Amino acid sequence: MKRLNTQLQEDGCPLELILLIRTLLAACKEISFRVSQGALAGVLGSTLSDNVQGERQKKLDVIANHILRDILSESGYVKAVSSEEEDNVIGCHPDGKYLVSFDPLDGSSNTDVNSLIGTIFSIMHAPQWMEPDDPSAFLQPGTQQVAAGYVLYGPSTMLAMTTGRGTHLYTLDKTHGGFLVTKANVQVPEQTNEFAINSSNQRHWEEPMQSYVTDLIAGSEGPRKKDFNMRWVAAMVGDIHRVLCRGGIFAYPFDKRNPAIPGKLRLQYEANPMAFLMEQAGGLADTGHGRIMEVMPTEIHQRVPVLLGSKDEVETCLTYYR
Ligand SMILES: O=P(O)(O)OC[C@H]1O[C@](O)(COP(=O)(O)O)[C@@H](O)[C@@H]1O
Numbered sequence: 341m342k343r344l345n346t347q348l349q350e351d352g353c354p355l356e357l358i359l360l361i362r363t364l365l366a367a368c369k370e371i372s373f374r375v376s377q378g379a380l381a382g383v384l385g386s387t388l389s390d391n392v393q394g395e396r397q398k399k400l401d402v403i404a405n406h407i408l409r410d411i412l413s414e415s416g417y418v419k420a421v422s423s424e425e426e427d428n429v430i431g432c433h434p435d436g437k438y439l440v441s442f443d444p445l446d447g448s449s450n451t452d453v454n455s456l457i458g459t460i461f462s463i464m465h466a467p468q469w470m471e472p473d474d475p476s477a478f479l480q481p482g483t484q485q486v487a488a489g490y491v492l493y494g495p496s497t498m499l500a501m502t503t504g505r506g507t508h509l510y511t512l513d514k515t516h517g518g519f520l521v522t523k524a525n526v527q528v529p530e531q532t533n534e535f536a537i538n539s540s541n542q543r544h545w546e547e548p549m550q551s552y553v554t555d556l557i558a559g560s561e562g563p564r565k566k567d568f569n570m571r572w573v574a575a576m577v578g579d580i581h582r583v584l585c586r587g588g589i590f591a592y593p594f595d596k597r598n599p600a601i602p603g604k605l606r607l608q609y610e611a612n613p614m615a616f617l618m619e620q621a622g623g624l625a626d627t628g629h630g631r632i633m634e635v636m637p638t639e640i641h642q643r644v645p646v647l648l649g650s651k652d653e654v655e656t657c658l659t660y661y662r
Pocket residue numbers: 395424443445446447448449538574575576577592604
């Protein structure tokens with residue numbers, strides 16, 4: 341099986357980016373170990389503090405954040421990092437060439453039930469003019485990402501990553517500690533009969549999403565004339581991994597409750613990296629009102645509606661918005 345380094349070289353990835361990715365994955369291997377120790381290491385449960393988005397932090401959110409932040413900032417490859425668990429960007433090395441945004445632990449509510457969780461990351465070039473702690477340099481659209489992916493801490497630890505030359509899946513071989521390519525050039529099936537959405541929020545969605553999901557649920561007796569199945573992992577990494585593996589549509593749509601918060605998921609370290617992976621695998625990623633990767637960010641913790649997955653199904657969903 342092909343090693344990570346070989347795949348990255350074949351994809352034309354510059355040496356410094358390869359070294360940065362390897363450093364980031366070293367942090368993820370450490371997180372994978374801590375996660376697998378679970379209750380034995382006392383890492384389950386919540387802390388007594390909230391993050392900048394007002395969410396109660398789990399112990400593993402804090403541990404994963406510290407591991408990533410410390411390893412990346414000491415590496416010399418990174419000028420600054422931005423994290424779900426940090427209010428502001430953290431300046432790293434003044435000569436670092438890259439910016440890294442990450443969700444250190446996605447699906448935190450799954451930690452206490454030993455279910456799927458992961459780390460999501462997005463890498464961009466650091467502008468030369470920027471001061472290391474300047475947040476404005478992070479406000480670039482997702483089209484500027486040079487690499488993105490996630491590490492899924494499941495029955496096996498897997499990596500999905502793109503550097504703009506296709507999306508590849510890797511599995512961590514714990515016998516030698518390296519990630520090996522287990523599926524190169526993933527292609528998401530264009531059609532699907534599987535959808536993922538938290539339908540307990542249905543009454544808060546915009547009209548187009550209400551109608552779309554109503555038609556999915558009507559199945560073979562409705563206008564779609566086929567039956568659909570539903571899946572919800574409650575961790576975006578788990579849901580997106582399933583969509584990459586066998587197709588589907590995943591949505592966390594616009595929610596009318598608070599116009600200041602147009603969606604649950606965060607643009608820079610959830611929506612953009614997943615959109616990059618999905619598009620590189622032949623899928624689509626949209627907000628319902630435009631391509632996710634073209635959204636111009638206004639702040640580092642900005643939220644967006646998310647609709648992504650199998651090409652034909654996302655296109656069908658978008659017809660309800662037009
Ligand atoms: O099931 P819910 O509560 O609607 O939300 C699930 C969503 O929230 C998230 O867990 C948010 O991520 P965090 O755990 O990083 O805050 C997504 O991964 C997931 O899709």
